[in-house]
Amino acid sequence: MLEVHLPDGNVKSYDIAITPMDVAADIGAGLAKATLAAQIDGQTVGFDAPLPTEGSVNLRLLTNKDKEALGVMRHSCAHIMARAVMRLFDGVQLAFGPTIEGGFYYDFDLEHKLTAEDFPAIEAEMKKIIKENEPFERIEESREGALAVVKDIDQHYKIEHIETGLSGHETLSFYRQGEFIDLCRGPHVPRPKSIGAYKLLSVAGAYWKGSSDNKQLQRVYATAFFNKDDLAAHLEKLEEAKRRDHRTLGKQLELFAINPLVGQGLILWLPKGAVVRQQLTDFVSEQLKKHEYESVFTPNIGKVDLYKTSGHYPYYKDSQFPPIHVSDDEEYLLKPMNCPHHIMIYKNRPRSYRELPVRLSEFGTVYRYEQSGELNGMTRVRGFCQDDAHIFCMEEQVEEEFRKCIEMTQYVLNSLGLTDYRVRLGFRDPDNGKYVGNSKVWDRAEQSLVSVCKNMGIDAVAEAGEAAFYGPKADFVVNDCLGREWQLGTVQLDYNLPSTERFALEYVGADNQMHRPVMIHRAPFGSLERFMGVLIEHFAGAFPLWLAPEQVRVLVVSQKFEEYARKVEAELKQAGFRVKGDYRPEKIGSKIRDAQLELIPYMFVIGGREMETESVAVRDRIDGDLGSMKVAEAIDKLKQEVAERKVRQVFTGSAGLGTAATGTKDEY
Numbered sequence: 001m002l003e004v005h006l007p008d009g010n011v012k013s014y015d016i017a018i019t020p021m022d023v024a025a026d027i028g029a030g031l032a033k034a035t036l037a038a039q040i041d042g043q044t045v046g047f048d049a050p051l052p053t054e055g056s057v058n059l060r061l062l063t064n065k066d067k068e069a070l071g072v073m074r075h076s077c078a079h080i081m082a083r084a085v086m087r088l089f090d091g092v093q094l095a096f097g098p099t100i101e102g103g104f105y106y107d108f109d110l111e112h113k114l115t116a117e118d119f120p121a122i123e124a125e126m127k128k129i130i131k132e133n134e135p136f137e138r139i140e141e142s143r144e145g146a147l148a149v150v151k152d153i154d155q156h157y158k159i160e161h162i163e164t165g166l167s168g169h170e171t172l173s174f175y176r177q178g179e180f181i182d183l184c185r186g187p188h189v190p191r192p193k194s195i196g197a198y199k200l201l202s203v204a205g206a207y208w209k210g211s212s213d214n215k216q217l218q219r220v221y222a223t224a225f226f227n228k229d230d231l232a233a234h235l236e237k238l239e240e241a242k243r244r245d246h247r248t249l250g251k252q253l254e255l256f257a258i259n260p261l262v263g264q265g266l267i268l269w270l271p272k273g274a275v276v277r278q279q280l281t282d283f284v285s286e287q288l289k290k291h292e293y294e295s296v297f298t299p300n301i302g303k304v305d306l307y308k309t310s311g312h313y314p315y316y317k318d319s320q321f322p323p324i325h326v327s328d329d330e331e332y333l334l335k336p337m338n339c340p341h342h343i344m345i346y347k348n349r350p351r352s353y354r355e356l357p358v359r360l361s362e363f364g365t366v367y368r369y370e371q372s373g374e375l376n377g378m379t380r381v382r383g384f385c386q387d388d389a390h391i392f393c394m395e396e397q398v399e400e401e402f403r404k405c406i407e408m409t410q411y412v413l414n415s416l417g418l419t420d421y422r423v424r425l426g427f428r429d430p431d432n433g434k435y436v437g438n439s440k441v442w443d444r445a446e447q448s449l450v451s452v453c454k455n456m457g458i459d460a461v462a463e464a465g466e467a468a469f470y471g472p473k474a475d476f477v478v479n480d481c482l483g484r485e486w487q488l489g490t491v492q493l494d495y496n497l498p499s500t501e502r503f504a505l506e507y508v509g510a511d512n513q514m515h516r517p518v519m520i521h522r523a524p525f526g527s528l529e530r531f532m533g534v535l536i537e538h539f540a541g542a543f544p545l546w547l548a549p550e551q552v553r554v555l556v557v558s559q560k561f562e563e564y565a566r567k568v569e570a571e572l573k574q575a576g577f578r579v580k581g582d583y584r585p586e587k588i589g590s591k592i593r594d595a596q597l598e599l600i601p602y603m604f605v606i607g608g609r610e611m612e613t614e615s616v617a618v619r620d621r622i623d624g625d626l627g628s629m630k631v632a633e634a635i636d637k638l639k640q641e642v643a644e645r646k647v648r649q650v651f652t653g654s655a656g657l658g659t660a661a662t663g664t665k666d667e668y
Helices: 020-027 029-034 067-088 116-132 143-152 156-163 228-243 246-252 271-290 304-310 339-346 395-415 439-455 528-539 559-574 588-597 608-613 631-643
Strands: 002-005 011-014 037-040 043-046 055-062 103-109 137-142 171-177 180-183 197-207 216-225 301-303 324-327 330-334 358-367 383-393 421-427 461-464 473-479 484-494 518-523 552-556 579-582 602-606 615-620 624-630 658-661
Touching: 020 029, 020 037, 020 055, 037 067, 043 067, 055 067, 067 103, 067 116, 067 171, 067 180, 067 197, 067 216, 116 197, 137 143, 143 156, 143 171, 143 180, 156 180, 197 228, 216 228, 246 528, 271 383, 271 395, 271 528, 301 304, 304 330, 304 339, 339 358, 339 383, 339 518, 383 395, 383 528, 395 439, 395 473, 395 484, 395 518, 421 439, 439 473, 439 484, 484 528, 552 559, 552 588, 559 579, 559 602, 559 608, 559 631, 579 588, 588 602, 602 608, 608 615, 608 624, 615 631, 624 631
Parallel strands: 002 055, 421 461, 484 658, 552 579, 552 602
Antiparallel strands: 002 011, 037 043, 037 055, 103 216, 137 171, 171 180, 197 216, 301 330, 324 330, 358 383, 383 518, 421 473, 473 484, 484 518, 602 615, 615 624
16 A cells, blocks of 8 residues: 655555556646646655555656756657757767756767857757657666667767666667657656746757766757746846856956967956956955964975875875876875865974964965866866865864854855855765765764754755765855855865874864864865856946945046146045046047946036036936035045945846856866
């Protein structure tokens, strides 16, 4: 006998083999018609997935009102797109076609070079397939049977994947729709009629299984929704995202550059971008001083032995630059992380419990060898500066120190208007061998994080397998003004690097015995490069006054007012503002338009009346003309806005575009 527990509290009992669709039909014909998929004990499955024959399960039937059903439908739409491509072009070899945040893609190998000009024909063929409304049929085969199927349809990538990637699977599944059949674990919707609207978005190159050693395929990105209105809203947000692309704005506003002669993924901070960076580092430095951190500086390289001791090498060998061979017995690495260096500073002399916690901070540049296909402007780079710090404390100090790190990260994000975020607790996966240390220590560390978040009223969600190899962590996943997710700040708890097996850190306790400290890693920004990229897109390049590279521009109606305008400019500089004057013989309307396009927060316009009254006409980038003010009054207004670090934005979008970037590996 099987008991099926439904979300409304009802329980249904069955003594025969059933599927979620059978349960839906048992409840009512309308629900059966609307059901697209289901969740069994929280796991999303197909409408036709077999339920257990005994025991009890929690069953949730999914309709087009559930976001989980949207992902299932998009996966079905990926199959339809692949089927359409195979109908239109000869010799198509299929690779993978998963769903992603905001849509899906499919990788193809074919002689024809796909472009956006092919999209209308593919979409038209997809429309025909959807209109045919043939069901998605699941077929299960043994390994031998599965190999026979893919060999029969001559799909080379599927053959290779079964023989290598799926070598441990004895049973494999396919989904058939009409003449189209694809190796796939599913799930899928019953029929394609549930696909209300879809759009092909772009095409890009992608290596088979992500390796540059393999052939480059053609990846077609697309999206789908249950109705046209949702698709239209999504496409509008995509256009807004293009407008905010930090790579485009960074070039237009002269914030940063990437030069191929310097190298991929290596950022050149231009003067204007460097101003923003300096303001950010000064801001964090103020907080570090308040919280009694000590600044340190460490070299950009270190001996490989240092990272072997920490465990970072060879754990993350593939994402590090190759060692630099100095001699037969000496190798160095470009610094992939700061923590081993800070550990050696802690070990530089004996430590007493009286001086703990020791808080060491550094704006330290580190280097990671990201694959070229993963690089993305400032948000995925090979060299970046972390606002890094490491705290060495007694175990009884852990929760208080961890709380302070969480609070500092919250303060930093809130001060920049990034108030929409969630805290994700990264815990270890007990079945994964990458995690080092005693399981009891891990349990204690994870419980400390849960306790801190609970006491702070933070509704944190724990995810197994997301921990650093040495300890659990709390990541801040931030939503920007378009609803896209970015993983930024992180706080990590570490009992392993101080251990005897690693660096054997010690301090003399109150009992005059040697004890082992606990280590906390924290970085509110994560990396300055990625944080800058996120800020550019979040603000669309229009930084708040306190961050803006140029805060005020003085504009003259005509050149005969230049002498007075330069005096105003000098007063602004004396007050600490970043200011420039526009004394060109151009019309004032043209000068205002130029300043507006360059996203200058404030303009001080000066004409005859302003010169006579020793005032300025203040123009706000957002609110427009604010009228005439005495120079001292205008300066005080701006000073107050800077002191408050006020954040003002025109665009306040909300609906989600999905995950924009998760960034580099923060567990280093």
